[in-house]
Amino acid sequence: xxxxxxxxxxxxxxxxxxxxxxxxxxxxxxxxxxxxxxxxxxxxxxxxxxxxxxxxxxxxxxxxxxxxxxxxxxxxxxxxxxxxxxxxxxxxxxxxxxxxxxxxxxxxxxxxxxxxxxxxxxxxxxxxxxxxxxxxxxxxxxxxxxxxxxxxxxxxxxxxxxxxxxxxxxxxxx
Numbered sequence: 001x002x003x004x005x006x007x008x009x010x011x012x013x014x015x016x017x018x019x020x021x022x023x024x025x026x027x028x029x030x031x032x033x034x035x036x037x038x039x040x041x042x043x044x045x046x047x048x049x050x051x052x053x054x055x056x057x058x059x060x061x062x063x064x065x066x067x068x069x070x071x072x073x074x075x076x077x078x079x080x081x082x083x084x085x086x087x088x089x090x091x092x093x094x095x096x097x098x099x100x101x102x103x104x105x106x107x108x109x110x111x112x113x114x115x116x117x118x119x120x121x122x123x124x125x126x127x128x129x130x131x132x133x134x135x136x137x138x139x140x141x142x143x144x145x146x147x148x149x150x151x152x153x154x155x156x157x158x159x160x161x162x163x164x165x166x167x168x169x170x171x172x173x174x
Contacts, residue, residue, distance in 0.1 A: 041080030
């Protein structure tokens with residue numbers, strides 16, 4: 001049975017009539033590339049796993065990702081004014097769990113795994129990643145429980161290994 005949402009009112013965004021667990025289950029069916037978003041600067045080193053990532057424009061090159069407002073990494077990204085989106089290669093799947101907080105490693109501890117370098121912003125860039133987008137933060141837009149982080153790409157890199165994908169609550173390759 002389909003579960004329909006009400007349209008948001010003109011008064012602004014409100015909770016829709018879709019059951020949260022049903023929505024989460026439906027979204028688990030949508031394949032997405034797996035990324036580690038990193039930051040470094042005066043507020044400190046941090047990183048998180050993200051799947052809500054996309055490009056916005058080519059001219060100028062702009063990226064966005066979404067992160068829960070309560071994330072320690074979100075606060076550091078805003079304070080540092082920069083982030084690096086590292087799209088994971090298939091062989092880097094174990095890093096996804098580390099940066100998702102599933103291993104008990106937090107903040108700086110997460111960077112003890114993987115081989116890291118720096119590009120234009122000074123944020124950690126993962127060697128061998130399928131793609132890397134090193135960005136200056138242009139805007140952190142608050143939407144309900146999350147921030148939409150928008151950045152201007154200052155440097156990019158890419159590897160040759162296939163991209164790690166997440167769907168149906170598991171990592172897959174195509």
